[in-house]
Amino acid sequence: MAVTIKKIAELAGVAPTTVSLVLRNSQKISEATKRQVLRIIEETDYYPNQSGKTLKQGRTDAIAIISSYFQNLFKMDFVNGVEQAIFPTKYELRHYYAQSGTEGNRCKEILFGKMADAVLAMNFLPETEYLEKMHKARKPIVLVEDTVKGFAGVRLDNFAASSLAVDYLLKRGRKRIAIILAMKAYMGHSFLDERLRGYIAALRERQLEYSEIIEIPDYSLESGHAIYHRLQEKSPRPDALYCASGDITAAGFLQEAIAHGMQVPDDIAVMGFDDSIIAQTTTLGLTTVRQPVQEMGRAAFQLAVDMIEGADPQASSRIITFQPEIIVRQSA
Amino acid sequence: MAVTIKKIAELAGVAPTTVSLVLRNSQKISEATKRQVLRIIEETDYYPNQSGKTLKQGRTDAIAIISSYFQNLFKMDFVNGVEQAIFPTKYELRHYYAQSGTEGNRCKEILFGKMADAVLAMNFLPETEYLEKMHKARKPIVLVEDTVKGFAGVRLDNFAASSLAVDYLLKRGRKRIAIILAMKAYMGHSFLDERLRGYIAALRERQLEYSEIIEIPDYSLESGHAIYHRLQEKSPRPDALYCASGDITAAGFLQEAIAHGMQVPDDIAVMGFDDSIIAQTTTLGLTTVRQPVQEMGRAAFQLAVDMIEGADPQASSRIITFQPEIIVRQSA
DNA sequence: TTGTAGGCGTTATCAA
DNA sequence: TTGATAACGCCTACAA
Numbered sequence: 260m261a262v263t264i265k266k267i268a269e270l271a272g273v274a275p276t277t278v279s280l281v282l283r284n285s286q287k288i289s290e291a292t293k294r295q296v297l298r299i300i301e302e303t304d305y306y307p308n309q310s311g312k313t314l315k316q317g318r319t320d321a322i323a324i325i326s327s328y329f330q331n332l333f334k335m336d337f338v339n340g341v342e343q344a345i346f347p348t349k350y351e352l353r354h355y356y357a358q359s360g361t362e363g364n365r366c367k368e369i370l371f372g373k374m375a376d377a378v379l380a381m382n383f384l385p386e387t388e389y390l391e392k393m394h395k396a397r398k399p400i401v402l403v404e405d406t407v408k409g410f411a412g413v414r415l416d417n418f419a420a421s422s423l424a425v426d427y428l429l430k431r432g433r434k435r436i437a438i439i440l441a442m443k444a445y446m447g448h449s450f451l452d453e454r455l456r457g458y459i460a461a462l463r464e465r466q467l468e469y470s471e472i473i474e475i476p477d478y479s480l481e482s483g484h485a486i487y488h489r490l491q492e493k494s495p496r497p498d499a500l501y502c503a504s505g506d507i508t509a510a511g512f513l514q515e516a517i518a519h520g521m522q523v524p525d526d527i528a529v530m531g532f533d534d535s536i537i538a539q540t541t542t543l544g545l546t547t548v549r550q551p552v553q554e555m556g557r558a559a560f561q562l563a564v565d566m567i568e569g570a571d572p573q574a575s576s577r578i579i580t581f582q583p584e585i586i587v588r589q590s591a
Numbered sequence: 592m593a594v595t596i597k598k599i600a601e602l603a604g605v606a607p608t609t610v611s612l613v614l615r616n617s618q619k620i621s622e623a624t625k626r627q628v629l630r631i632i633e634e635t636d637y638y639p640n641q642s643g644k645t646l647k648q649g650r651t652d653a654i655a656i657i658s659s660y661f662q663n664l665f666k667m668d669f670v671n672g673v674e675q676a677i678f679p680t681k682y683e684l685r686h687y688y689a690q691s692g693t694e695g696n697r698c699k700e701i702l703f704g705k706m707a708d709a710v711l712a713m714n715f716l717p718e719t720e721y722l723e724k725m726h727k728a729r730k731p732i733v734l735v736e737d738t739v740k741g742f743a744g745v746r747l748d749n750f751a752a753s754s755l756a757v758d759y760l761l762k763r764g765r766k767r768i769a770i771i772l773a774m775k776a777y778m779g780h781s782f783l784d785e786r787l788r789g790y791i792a793a794l795r796e797r798q799l800e801y802s803e804i805i806e807i808p809d810y811s812l813e814s815g816h817a818i819y820h821r822l823q824e825k826s827p828r829p830d831a832l833y834c835a836s837g838d839i840t841a842a843g844f845l846q847e848a849i850a851h852g853m854q855v856p857d858d859i860a861v862m863g864f865d866d867s868i869i870a871q872t873t874t875l876g877l878t879t880v881r882q883p884v885q886e887m888g889r890a891a892f893q894l895a896v897d898m899i900e901g902a903d904p905q906a907s908s909r910i911i912t913f914q915p916e917i918i919v920r921q922s923a
Numbered sequence: 924t925t926g927t928a929g930g931c932g933t934t935a936t937c938a939a
Numbered sequence: 940t941t942g943a944t945a946a947c948g949c950c951t952a953c954a955a
Binding site for chain 4: 605606607608609612619620621624643645646647648649705
């Protein structure tokens, strides 16, 4: 049998209430009693049972992060940010995986089943109907990357990101800029559509005629390799590659292009997206569009807390937009 | 007020017990009643409160992962493995951060406070006294990377890893092999000591006279850059670098060395450690010593479950050792 | 300053 | 096949 508050009370010759108050360092308890009780607690390795507490208080002091993939670099950086922010607080982080398509249901399970006080929804977009229901039930949910007007979320200004990238490449004297997109763009991820629209708008604004959209199946290294071969079909060939599909694909392209004797950036300039650790460690430094992912994680956590604690009635519909930034290295 | 099992019972015109049985799909309940109850559950968005369940059952069905850093690539891959293994089970994963030095206490808090049924202890080594106490209390704890005889853990055969690396480099005709180590090696991480001992033993066995230990403060990219400059002081210079400090430092060295016109691997061969995503994405492919980190994560989870469920009395002292493997790319 | 009592939502036991 | 009751460990009134 585990040590409970009752046993501590018994051993210390006080009532359970007293122990409870001591644990929360109440002013109402005399120093002598406190010392006595704390000694017993120390000796018996007593730690309060969290379920009892949770059940009574009706809250878990936990934040859930739900995603339909296990781990990738974006998530790693994001979680890193969340953990930094969460550590000094009373909250803890719980990770839940949800198979693609079942995420909305998982959210309900977690929030209604009191498995967490708030949810950070990564990389998927629950139907608006769901979101409405959550709002009505006052269940805090923060959307990450893909956001919906009227619901809390953190996002990058992906439109601006593409403008930045195009402008930078033009300034570097490039004339034929191709954009690389992962197919997923067409599977309901509005933030990827936004990158495409930003690219098109930027070209139009600058009155450029050349445009080229290269689609790859996913944002893997292999898809990056494939870009090199896809390029051989194109005429005229682009002189710059804007890998809106992420740093990994850019790194993959670099490997294949350089292995085939291409000069980067002279023959072709290459820009990545994200500024993940990959962009920092490619042998030829990768110029990239940076998203402040850790900050986004911290902000998402803060937003969740604001919703939980209800301090700020605006929080539940606040969308925090982060600005991208070009990190210049050698590849462009 | 949230929907509870009582309310469902009331709406369905049955007793709470019945609802509980329906939820667990008991054979004892008639199909008609089941259907009726399930309809109500569906309609009301009822999900069982986990704290109630936990409190009653005395278990959380959660596994905790505790570490004294937020996220890095090893942890990312490891967690990935754990999540793959955990998903199809009833368990869930909770992440806890513990400030360096406070990890043991955090373990107690988590296990005695019923915050999780088992702990995966990453990257730190609780004192043996602590471990004994946990054993006595039958609290499952699995050590990751650094293990202690008599207590459950997963580890890499780091000694063999160094032998493999040295042998590979010798076979490639290298004569002067230096090992790179992060200072942390001397802060109580036996698995890093083991890499050093493996290196020394391998050199001795092959009767090589040259040996060189280069210490860097940490396993960051910048420390990798610094290696290049440290090399300038050495005479004779090594013709091979075994970065036991990890892929990131190897990638850093590659950047700096190539930027300064060195030829890799002709002037100097470079081997990384881990085979993280970094090793795959350096522009010049990084030859490296692979640890099967995801498998280690899966194994750690399984070991934890075996301990929780008590199916295998040996589990609580089982150490699972994984074998390293050389992944050949271009840098060595 | 400390103690008593009741209930949070669930499940296990036993009875019907 | 279903229902009543008690209990898990804690916290919050309220009483002493």
